[in-house]
Amino acid sequence: MACSQYEYVKKFETYQTLLPNTYIVVRIDGKGFTKFTANHNFEKPNDKRGLDLMNKAAESVMETFNEIMLAYGQSDEFSFVFKKDAELYQRRTEKIVSCVVSCFTAAYAIHFSDYFNVKPSFLPMFDARAACYPDFKNLRDYLNWRQVDCHINNLYNTCFWTMVQKGNMTPQKAQEILKDTLSDRKNEILFNDYGINYAKLEPQFRKGSTLIRVLVLKDKHANKEGENSEQAEPLKKTQKSVEDQESNTESVKLQQNQEEEEQKDNSSDPSKEESNTVITKGEKKFIAGQKKQKKFNTKQLEKIEKSKYRSKIITLSDDIIQNEFWDKYKDSLKLQD
Ligand code: GTP
Ligand code: MG
Numbered sequence: 200m201a202c203s204q205y206e207y208v209k210k211f212e213t214y215q216t217l218l219p220n221t222y223i224v225v226r227i228d229g230k231g232f233t234k235f236t237a238n239h240n241f242e243k244p245n246d247k248r249g250l251d252l253m254n255k256a257a258e259s260v261m262e263t264f265n266e267i268m269l270a271y272g273q274s275d276e277f278s279f280v281f282k283k284d285a286e287l288y289q290r291r292t293e294k295i296v297s298c299v300v301s302c303f304t305a306a307y308a309i310h311f312s313d314y315f316n317v318k319p320s321f322l323p324m325f326d327a328r329a330a331c332y333p334d335f336k337n338l339r340d341y342l343n344w345r346q347v348d349c350h351i352n353n354l355y356n357t358c359f360w361t362m363v364q365k366g367n368m369t370p371q372k373a374q375e376i377l378k379d380t381l382s383d384r385k386n387e388i389l390f391n392d393y394g395i396n397y398a399k400l401e402p403q404f405r406k407g408s409t410l411i412r413v414l415v416l417k418d419k420h421a422n423k424e425g426e427n428s429e430q431a432e433p434l435k436k437t438q439k440s441v442e443d444q445e446s447n448t449e450s451v452k453l454q455q456n457q458e459e460e461e462q463k464d465n466s467s468d469p470s471k472e473e474s475n476t477v478i479t480k481g482e483k484k485f486i487a488g489q490k491k492q493k494k495f496n497t498k499q500l501e502k503i504e505k506s507k508y509r510s511k512i513i514t515l516s517d518d519i520i521q522n523e524f525w526d527k528y529k530d531s532l533k534l535q536d
Contacts, residue, residue, distance in 0.1 A: 225299045226327065239320065244360045260306070269409065269532065270409070271346070296327045354382055358373075358388055410515075411515070
């Protein structure tokens with residue numbers, strides 16, 4: 200930037216940074232989506248096209264910012280979780296929040312017609328905020344809060360709209376009946392009066408959507424769209440994947456070479472060459488260390504193995520409150536505490 204007499208005004212700019220070594224969560228939320236969804240005739244209470252569009256926009260954000268480890272979305276909101284040691288924009292709050300929300304909004308607007316076959320008739324807008332969570336428990340509690348919110352709202356809305364649409368009740372009447380009811384009562388109304396088993400409804404509606412990155416085997420023959428979903432299963436990183444892929448020719452070759460080398464080396468191994476040579480404890484340890492090093496010189500092996508995988512963003516409708524999800528994907532999530 201060229202210097203000018205006016206440049207001093209830059210010093211008036213201030214910025215905040217997000218605390219180091221904490222999970223940064225940026226949550227975006229649709230602005231005036233009650234009106235936006237009504238205006239674009241979204242189905243009530245859930246429009247799969249709208250939710251899939253939200254997921255698509257979230258995927259674009261994750262593709263753009265690779266330090267995001269997980270995203271969770273429901274209704275008109277999405278939370279993006281950055282890994283603890285994220286360094287994006289030196290953790291400057293305004294930069295991170297504004298870039299995430301503008302990326303999401305742009306993707307939402309661009310892809311809108313792919314899902315609704317028309318252009319949006321007015322501008323979709325999202326607000327955004329950032330918070331820092333110091334440990335994994337706080338992060339889990341944050342995500343639990345959002346998923347419980349999804350459950351409470353969705354059960355209420357499903358009941359409400361079923362009573363209005365199928366039960367021909369006025370919105371006022373439905374509201375009156377549902378006032379102060381607990382979940383059990385709502386489940387009973389749905390099941391007894393309308394034959395709907397809430398637990399059987401689309402998991403995407405009941406649990407929201409969770410996007411994470413997993414390693415998948417690169418498949419030369421599969422096109423990007425039609426990938427085998429089984430390959431998107433989480434893979435235990437490096438050592439495990441090395442074990443799993445031993446049949447791979449490249450690694451087998453490398454291992455064979457290493458074994459041959461080891462055999463050659465053994466012929467010059469002082470402990471074998473001269474059986475009556477006395478080897479001290481320290482020397483034995485040194486030789487063992489050398490061998491171990493050779494065997495564990497798997498850096499090359501790991502590099503080859505790693506190149507066989509690529510990172511892929513997958514969308515799940517799992518229960519993220521229970522431990523099962525976190526146990527299943529702990530390697531993919533590379534949790535830091
Ligand atoms: P602000 O966020 O304060 O600007 O208000 P808002 O109008 O966006 O409402 P809020 O964020 O509290 O709630 C989201 C609203 O989006 C819901 O109340 C619904 O009206 C609407 N919405 C979200 N998803 C869907 C959907 O799949 N179908 C329909 N019909 N509406 C939806
Ligand atoms: Mg909103």
